Amino acid sequence: MKKILLFLVMIACSGALYAQRPAAADYDSEKLQAAKIAFLTQKLDLQPDQATEFWPLYNKFDEERRGYFKQMRGKEKVEVETLTNEEAKKLIENKFKMQQGLLDLEKDFTWKIAKILSAKQAYMLQEADRDFVRHLYKMNRQHGPGPR
Template sequence: MKYFLRSLFLFCLLAALPLAQAHAQGGLRRQERLSQLENARIAYLTEKIALTPDQAQKFWPLYNEFTAKRRDLSRRLRQLRPATTDGLSDQQIRESLNQSFVLRQQEITLEKDYFERFQRVLSVRQVGQMALAERQFTREVLKRVANRPGMPASPADGLDD
């Protein structure tokens, strides 16, 4: 079983790595790229938190529900952040900041709720490993995208145009 999961993980990760290059070349549609990235994420998390088949069957629907809610809150939070405050009154800025505090509190509440729900399926150690594995996966994807040909060497490079 462990060999299967490791093989699945490696296959999905290798399939997802050229996503940035394929995008630059126009080779894959956005939805296909997202699907491949999602498959790589599933394989990565499955291996890192050592899910059993029974756990995986219960975990993934719960995790997908959690990430959809978390993604929605993040999207709403981003929409509240103005590009500039120049045209806003002090009251508008205050209201925007207060709304962002409410959304951030909702994120914390969501995480606490799902922490409890995840523990019904996983051990507390696996839940902790899940949070770490999510960050590691994101870092790995960002690192690979940043290292693709044609990308500036650092975030500041290419901004002087």
């Protein structure tokens, strides 16, 4: 019964996300978050007691992870023709520092949730997260680019 209810919530939320196809900057983050919660809860088969401990940790992790990605994307585009070897070395070093920070964040989060979830659920989370993104892309392709 729980799975059916979660599935219906997921379908309703994902359908509502794409029914009117707002511009990319105007998406409803609350509906997107609700759809993600329903999707991951169903994929991981989270029990209510697990979910109450898991979601605050996941939300904090996701926010910090998005911060790393924003930093990585925010780096200036470098004019390769005028780039010196020393500048290139610094850019490479900074890139690896950010990637290491992201890896450390993910490792810490995974060990924390492995105390709440089963090891199998903790392992499945990364793939379930990717599946959700794939689901969004698929829905976007099916409904076209929408009004701009």
